[in-house]
Structure formats: C-alpha cells, structure tokens
Amino acid sequence: MDRQRNTRLEALLAEHDYTHRTLADTVNDVAVGIFGKPGDCTDRHVRRWISGEVRWPWTKYLLPLEQIFDCPAQAMGFLPRGKNSAQLARPPARQSPASKELEPVKRRRFLAASAAATVTLALGIDDTPSQGRLSMSDVDRVQSVIGRLDAHFFAIGGGPLLSVCTTYVDRLRDALDGCIYGDRVEKALHRSISSLYASAGWAAYDTDDPAHAALLHTASLQSALLAADPSAAARAWSNLALQARIEGRHREAVQITRAALDNRRTRQNPHIASLLHARLAIGQAKTADRTGAARSLLAAEKAYDRVNAAATAPTWLAFLSEGELSGLAAIAHQAMGQYDRAEASTVQALDLLPSSMRRSRAFYGVQLAELHLLQGDREGAAATVAALDHSSLDSRRIADRLANVQRTLTA
Structure with a gap:
C-alpha cells in the first residue's frame, strides 16, 4: 500500500499548537492516567504517524491521543489494519476520575456562586474548562467574556466586578494548572489573566480600595511578563503609574x-x-x-x-477616544491651575463621549462641577450636578466626589 501523509493529524497538531516533541511528551503524561505508568512515545513516533509510515499506532499511543484530541482514532486520520483492530482495548480499572472528566459533556464547569452572581449571570460568563485539552478556540471564548466585562465596566463602573474578575482569574489559573495546552495557548491565557487583574484593579479603584488595587495591578504586570506581551505590560505599567499618582507619588x-x-x-x-x-x-x-x-x-x-x-x-x-483625551488634558490643565482651559476641555470631553460610556461621562461630569466651584460658579456647578446621569452607576470613588460637591453646594 502506498504511503499517504496523515494531513488530518498534522492539522490537529497545528490547531492545538503542538510540536512533534511536545505531543510525544503529552502522550506519555496522559498514559500515566490510563495505564498507570508513563509512555515511551518520542518525536520519531509522531513523525512516522504524520508521514504515513505508521497508519495505525499501538493502543498504548492511540488511547492517549484520543483523550488529548477528544476524538476517535479514525477521526485523527489513522487507518485500522483490519475491522478488529478498530476496536481498541480499554483498561477498565485504570481510568481515573480526572481522565473521565475529559468527556465533552463533563469537561466544563460553571463559575462558583459568589457575591457578584447576579452580574456574572447578566454577563453570560461561560464556564471554563479546568481539565482536558485547551485550544485557541477556548482562548477566544475567554476573550469574549473579558470584552463583556470591559463593556460592563464602561457602562456602570467597577463595583461588583471586583469579585467577578478575581473569581474568573481563579478559574483560568485552575485551567493553567489542570489542562493540557501548547505554548501559544499558555501565553494567551497569561495575557487574559493580566487583563482580568487590570480590570479587577480598576474595580478596586472604584470601590476606593487603593491598597488592593495596587496589588492587583502588580499581579497584572507579572502575568503580562509571563505572556511576553508588550501591550499587556504597557497597560499594567500605565495602571501602576496611575496608582502612584493616586497615592501622591x-x-x-x-x-x-x-x-x-x-x-x-x-x-x-x-x-x-x-x-x-x-x-x-x-x-x-x-x-x-x-x-x-x-x-x-x-x-x-x-x-x-x-x-x-x-x-x-x-x-x-x-x-x-477624542473625548477621553480631552478629559485627560483637562486633568493636566487643572493640575497646573489653568481652570478655564480645564473647564473647556472637560466640556469638550462631555460633548464627544458617547452615551454608552456612562462611567466616563459621570466622572467628567463631576470634574466639571468641581471646576465650576474652583472658579466660584456655584450656579454652574448646581446645573452640572442636576444634569448628571449617575443612576445605577456603581463607583464609590465617583459617588464620594459627587457627595463632596453636593455638600459644598448646600453649605
């Protein structure tokens, strides 16, 4: 029979970010849970499978491969030697509870209930695998959840997101410890964890807990370095700089x-x-x-x-956006005592910011009221406060600043 390259297995290696060497190592690791001892697979075995030199590997390799790729041997491009060889002998007593959870129906777990369960449900946060094989499609689902968390923050502020983000970090760290994955997935998971730590840090900032925020931003930087991602590291450094400014440094x-x-x-x-x-x-x-x-x-x-x-x-x-940059410029002008320029930039920010950015609009709305007071314009401050839409906004820091403005107005 002519040798035919196993392109299906080759595609699976590429999809799951395996090299010949790392797949062989993973086969040996998974074999422990099936047979009670490590396997003897090498990268040479993998090369022979892909080249078509070996069209139906021994059972001691096929069973681990089925668990790793979560599909039967023939779906991996292997061709049985005869109709009997397709029926793999499976050791009944060796399969551990952990390996049984690799089945697609059982390999997912939902986030544990927490104080932020309502937010978790509203965001539609998916369960994250803590065992089994992770691919870039799993990472894409994680990134989708993080995108919804970010949108939630921009809409209502940090509040309940602190426990949501830290709980999700725990789930991803469990995945890092308990799942099988390649180098690309590993770095992507660290990037996701860095993003969640950063969001958690901002949530802690909104709850007026600077000490906790500093720890979370430091953890964000650590994960960004593990991900070898300059953009994630820049985000973490930027947040740490903001933290230093909040603390007066x-x-x-x-x-x-x-x-x-x-x-x-x-x-x-x-x-x-x-x-x-x-x-x-x-x-x-x-x-x-x-x-x-x-x-x-x-x-x-x-x-x-x-x-x-x-x-x-x-x-x-x-x-x-242009609106946010105007707002940041206003903070700089205010710090230099240029209150008229700061007021003009804040007004411009509020004109440019979309209604969906409710947290930012509330932040700069309070800032505008504070600038009115700094210039002795109590009527302007009162009108700005009256126009603020802060209903359902969950940011203690913004709420405290607004309360200070209101106390000043009623004094």
Whole structure:
C-alpha cells in the first residue's frame, strides 16, 4: 500500500499548537492516567504517524491521543489494519476520575456562586474548562467574556466586578494548572489573566480600595511578563503609574510612564502611546513641569492622529477616544491651575463621549462641577450636578466626589 501523509493529524497538531516533541511528551503524561505508568512515545513516533509510515499506532499511543484530541482514532486520520483492530482495548480499572472528566459533556464547569452572581449571570460568563485539552478556540471564548466585562465596566463602573474578575482569574489559573495546552495557548491565557487583574484593579479603584488595587495591578504586570506581551505590560505599567499618582507619588508616576514609553512596540501602537502620553502629561503637571506637560499633550494628540479608524482596538481601550483625551488634558490643565482651559476641555470631553460610556461621562461630569466651584460658579456647578446621569452607576470613588460637591453646594 502506498504511503499517504496523515494531513488530518498534522492539522490537529497545528490547531492545538503542538510540536512533534511536545505531543510525544503529552502522550506519555496522559498514559500515566490510563495505564498507570508513563509512555515511551518520542518525536520519531509522531513523525512516522504524520508521514504515513505508521497508519495505525499501538493502543498504548492511540488511547492517549484520543483523550488529548477528544476524538476517535479514525477521526485523527489513522487507518485500522483490519475491522478488529478498530476496536481498541480499554483498561477498565485504570481510568481515573480526572481522565473521565475529559468527556465533552463533563469537561466544563460553571463559575462558583459568589457575591457578584447576579452580574456574572447578566454577563453570560461561560464556564471554563479546568481539565482536558485547551485550544485557541477556548482562548477566544475567554476573550469574549473579558470584552463583556470591559463593556460592563464602561457602562456602570467597577463595583461588583471586583469579585467577578478575581473569581474568573481563579478559574483560568485552575485551567493553567489542570489542562493540557501548547505554548501559544499558555501565553494567551497569561495575557487574559493580566487583563482580568487590570480590570479587577480598576474595580478596586472604584470601590476606593487603593491598597488592593495596587496589588492587583502588580499581579497584572507579572502575568503580562509571563505572556511576553508588550501591550499587556504597557497597560499594567500605565495602571501602576496611575496608582502612584493616586497615592501622591507623582515623580514615580512620571518615571513609570516614561519606562513604559521606552518600549519601541508600545510607542508604535498609537492607541497605547496616546494614552501613555496623556497620563504622562498629568504626572508632569503634578510635578510643575509645564513645558513637559504641554509637550506630552501634543504627543498624545499626534499619536491619536495615527490611529486607524478601521483597526479594532483591544476592548480595554474602547474608552480611549477624542473625548477621553480631552478629559485627560483637562486633568493636566487643572493640575497646573489653568481652570478655564480645564473647564473647556472637560466640556469638550462631555460633548464627544458617547452615551454608552456612562462611567466616563459621570466622572467628567463631576470634574466639571468641581471646576465650576474652583472658579466660584456655584450656579454652574448646581446645573452640572442636576444634569448628571449617575443612576445605577456603581463607583464609590465617583459617588464620594459627587457627595463632596453636593455638600459644598448646600453649605
């Protein structure tokens, strides 16, 4: 019989991000749960299967392969030697409960109930496998969930998302510990965990818990480094710079932001570069570097001008728009005592921000009221507060700032 290349098995290796060596190692690991001892598979075996030199491997290899790829041997492109050989002998007593959970119906688990169960349900957060084989399609589902979490944050603020994000991180860390995957999936999972830690940090910020937020942003950076992802690392550095600014460490905030901008790939990404330059401007304004702040604001505008409108930005950057950049510029102007310019930039931000960005609109609405008060315009502040839409917004930090404005107005 002519040798015929097993293109189906070759495609499975590519789909699940396996090399010949890593597949052989995984076959040996899975064999322990089936036969009670490691297998003796090598990369040479895998090459012979793909080349078609071996068209029906021994059972000690086929059973692990069926578990790894979650499909029967013939679906992997193998051809039985005869009708009897297709009936694989399966050791009845060796299969562990863990390996049985590899069946498609049983391999998924829903997130445990938590204080944020209502939000979890509303977002439609899918269950995440804690055992079995993970592929990029699983990662795509995770990214879809993270996108919905980001949209939820932009709509109502951090509030209940803190426990949702940290619970989801735990699920993904369980997947990292208990599942089988290739290098590409591993890095993608670390990238997802970094994103969730960053979102959790912002949720902690909204609940006015800066110490917890700092820990979460540091964890976000650690996962970004494990993912070897410059964009995720830039996000984490940016959040750590903001954290330093919140805690009054303005020079440190400037140093962190500059360090993030030192990365060439970060500077070349117009979305991230514009955000970092705008936040650098705020730090420079806080340290009385007016020339540097003006230069950074201009750099932020130039970077944003390079944004390709047709390109899709990461979901966590969905908030970044001309309106958001105007709002950030207003913070810098306010820090330099330029209240009239800060007010004009804040008004522009509110004009440009879409209604779906309710959290940002509330944030800059309160900022505008504060600027009115700083300039002695109590009527303007009262009108701005009256026009604020903060119903169902879940951000203690914004709520506390609004309460301070209202107390001032009624004093």
